[in-house]
Amino acid sequence: xxxxxxxxxxxVQPGGSLRLSCAASGSIFRINVMGxxxxxxxxxxxxxxxxxxxxRTNLADSVKGRFTISRDNAKNTVFLQMNSLKPEDTAVYxxxxxxxxxxxxxxxxxxxVSS
Numbered sequence: 001x002x003x004x005x006x007x008x009x010x011x012v013q014p015g016g017s018l019r020l021s022c023a024a025s026g027s028i029f030r031i032n033v034m035g036x037x038x039x040x041x042x043x044x045x046x047x048x049x050x051x052x053x054x055x056r057t058n059l060a061d062s063v064k065g066r067f068t069i070s071r072d073n074a075k076n077t078v079f080l081q082m083n084s085l086k087p088e089d090t091a092v093y094x095x096x097x098x099x100x101x102x103x104x105x106x107x108x109x110x111x112x113v114s115s
Contacts, residue, residue, distance in 0.1 A: 002026040002104040004095045009109030016113070017083045022095030022106055024076040032099035034071055034078040038091035038111075048093065049080060063089075085113045 008020040020036065035050030035058075049059045049069035057069055066085075071078040078095065090113050095106035 002028055002097055004097060004104055004106035006093070006095045006106040006109045009093060009111045011112045011114065012085055013115050014085060014087060014113055016085050017081070018085065018111060019082070020080040020093055020095075020109060020111075022078045024078075024095075024097050024104075028076055028097070029099035032097055034076075034095070034097050035069065036078070036080045036093055037096055038089075038093045040088075040091040043091075045094070050096070051078060082111070085111075087113050089113050 003025045004022055006020060006022045008018060010018060012018050031053050033050050033052050036048040037045050038048050039045040047060055048063055049067055051057045051069045051071050053073055066083050068081040091111060092108040093111050094108040097104045
């Protein structure tokens, strides 16, 4: 089993920044993909950003140039630096770890962008 614990969500004004963190523990495959997905009220969950253990990244077009994903493989931790936040970034952000066809999810953290 793999456990994911997220932190760093909250309320921020438009144009502000937040940094999310997700720490994984348990039986973690050395090769995996960690990342972030989000779900806004009334919408489907969507990919925000992912990063492989090898450093390959995938970011949604809507966040390119504003969000940066990084990870510390030694600590099994992934980060999402979110800059220039917009009201449409408001959602529950969930951490994901995927390996060999199995997905694990964190409990989610709320990000609200509002003045």
